[in-house]
Amino acid sequence: MITKKDIFSYEPDLQYQTLAAYFSMEFAIDQSLKIYSGGLGFLAGSHLRSAYQLKQNLVGIGMLWKYGYYDQGRDTKAFMQPNFTQKDYFFLQDTGLVFTVQVHSSPVHVKAWLLKPETFGSAPLFLLSTDLPENDELSKSITHYLYDANEETRIAQSIVLGIGGAMLLDKLGLTPDVYHMNEGHAVPLNFYLYDKFKSLDEVRKRVVFTTHTPEMAGNESHLYSLLHEMSLFYHLQEHEVKSLLGLNGEYFNYTLAALKFSRKANAVSQLHGEIARQMWSDNVGVCEITAITNAQNKDYWKDDILDNAIATGSNDVIVSRKKEMKKSLFKIVADQCGKLFDENVLTIVWARRFAGYKRADLVMQDWDRFIHLISNTQYPVQIIWAGKPYPKDMEGIALFNHIIERARPFKNCAVLTGYELALSAALKKGADVWLNNPRMYREASGTSGMSAAMNGAINLSMLDGWVPEFAQGGKNCFLIQPAPDELSVQEKDSIENQNLMNSLENIVLPMYYQNESEWLNILKQATTDVVPTFEASRLAQEYYEKLYHTA
Numbered sequence: 001m002i003t004k005k006d007i008f009s010y011e012p013d014l015q016y017q018t019l020a021a022y023f024s025m026e027f028a029i030d031q032s033l034k035i036y037s038g039g040l041g042f043l044a045g046s047h048l049r050s051a052y053q054l055k056q057n058l059v060g061i062g063m064l065w066k067y068g069y070y071d072q073g074r075d076t077k078a079f080m081q082p083n084f085t086q087k088d089y090f091f092l093q094d095t096g097l098v099f100t101v102q103v104h105s106s107p108v109h110v111k112a113w114l115l116k117p118e119t120f121g122s123a124p125l126f127l128l129s130t131d132l133p134e135n136d137e138l139s140k141s142i143t144h145y146l147y148d149a150n151e152e153t154r155i156a157q158s159i160v161l162g163i164g165g166a167m168l169l170d171k172l173g174l175t176p177d178v179y180h181m182n183e184g185h186a187v188p189l190n191f192y193l194y195d196k197f198k199s200l201d202e203v204r205k206r207v208v209f210t211t212h213t214p215e216m217a218g219n220e221s222h223l224y225s226l227l228h229e230m231s232l233f234y235h236l237q238e239h240e241v242k243s244l245l246g247l248n249g250e251y252f253n254y255t256l257a258a259l260k261f262s263r264k265a266n267a268v269s270q271l272h273g274e275i276a277r278q279m280w281s282d283n284v285g286v287c288e289i290t291a292i293t294n295a296q297n298k299d300y301w302k303d304d305i306l307d308n309a310i311a312t313g314s315n316d317v318i319v320s321r322k323k324e325m326k327k328s329l330f331k332i333v334a335d336q337c338g339k340l341f342d343e344n345v346l347t348i349v350w351a352r353r354f355a356g357y358k359r360a361d362l363v364m365q366d367w368d369r370f371i372h373l374i375s376n377t378q379y380p381v382q383i384i385w386a387g388k389p390y391p392k393d394m395e396g397i398a399l400f401n402h403i404i405e406r407a408r409p410f411k412n413c414a415v416l417t418g419y420e421l422a423l424s425a426a427l428k429k430g431a432d433v434w435l436n437n438p439r440m441y442r443e444a445s446g447t448s449g450m451s452a453a454m455n456g457a458i459n460l461s462m463l464d465g466w467v468p469e470f471a472q473g474g475k476n477c478f479l480i481q482p483a484p485d486e487l488s489v490q491e492k493d494s495i496e497n498q499n500l501m502n503s504l505e506n507i508v509l510p511m512y513y514q515n516e517s518e519w520l521n522i523l524k525q526a527t528t529d530v531v532p533t534f535e536a537s538r539l540a541q542e543y544y545e546k547l548y549h550t551a
Contacts, residue, residue, distance in 0.1 A: 012057035021176040023186035031422040034068035038353030046297040050536035051123040061165035064127035070391045072417040079401040082391035102231040109134040149392040162188035184254030190261040191234035209262040219255040259286040266292040268445040294445040295539035301451040329430025337414040347382045349431035354387035357442040365497040379509035386416040431457035453530040476526040
């Protein structure tokens, strides 16, 4: 039997004695552990790294995805192609624990693996797998693909994470003071706890919740009848669930249920907190929604040489080190795209989880003006895109390939595949400008700009997500003026494209080429301002102070 001593390689600090179990569908801990897709995983990974550094009494509960999210490859014409390759991880410890979870009223065998803290410098992380010889092929497939496109498989994944994770903790003899759901995927956990404690109040004493989705359509929901049939409600009937939580209608909303089961919840930026409170204000029985802004772990993301040069104000070293990091990134560009970029040319990077509202192609919207931008010999630019659409998102993949096709003829434009931790780090280190242009109020947080600023990349951004808490336009970043809220989506896109191009042509490019001292002042100010407010140690500390501590 695995013991607590086997789980924790450190004695928790006295100020973090509250034991928290952190449930998340994805964790970005290390490039070699491919169990994440994007920002949710990057956030969870930084949280676990900082929890380890602070010696917090926290354990992660996640899923061991056999094929990961997907490997982003290319077809014969160099367009994007999702590939699925079996992943094997010999650095995980087999706990020897196998137990069963009910899915469709049938037993599914679940095995637990442990990522020990010392392996990658993270709080202990348990990963659950159903890919076992005891299971039939359908049950095995539950933990094959992160965010499987099949509705019933997705539901089964939530059952394994929520109910299976809670069962695992009981079998380990760990009794969390707090169960923390990072997004609504683990909501079945609450039905297991309700069965255990027989009281909604007792569940609420123990459960907290982080919501990441600032629009109603993005919050997962399914038919009550299907969820009951699949055993998501554990031992409760449909009418009992509705009565318990004061719900009605045909669809069960994961986020709304999580807000009713929790004693407290948090949004992931101050702006998102305002939006989330408005979204759910008409629902009786939802818990308080505070805001704990996302953050990134600086020790993981920073470049030591650049960081020291910024701290000591060594401008010559800052300039030379940025050029060295750009050269490293440009080797990837040459390898993938056959294009040789120049480290002396201003380099713009757009790279993040690939979703429509993030507008990867906004800079291209006015094609004539885009051509003028990339053809400018007085102020030359290089542009790089990267990101992963969902593997079954045909619209997103089409947009990705559309950008590849449009960028292909230009020697100073490149689209890279394989956007995971390693490429993300290379892009942040090699970027001069980190471009962030989502539609307003759609980006709950958007943490990539934080780690970019830690590496001397200056944000050029819309005032959405975390940015309003950080931004001082012209002092630590550049801003894109938003269009009036009352306009149509098409009108907003057009105006914000013009505002983006105005910022680039009139402010960013002239400063980079004509006023190096001012550029370096902004770069240094950004790196100074992003820590500690947007560093994950603050986040991990704030979770204990605002969410985990009981009255």
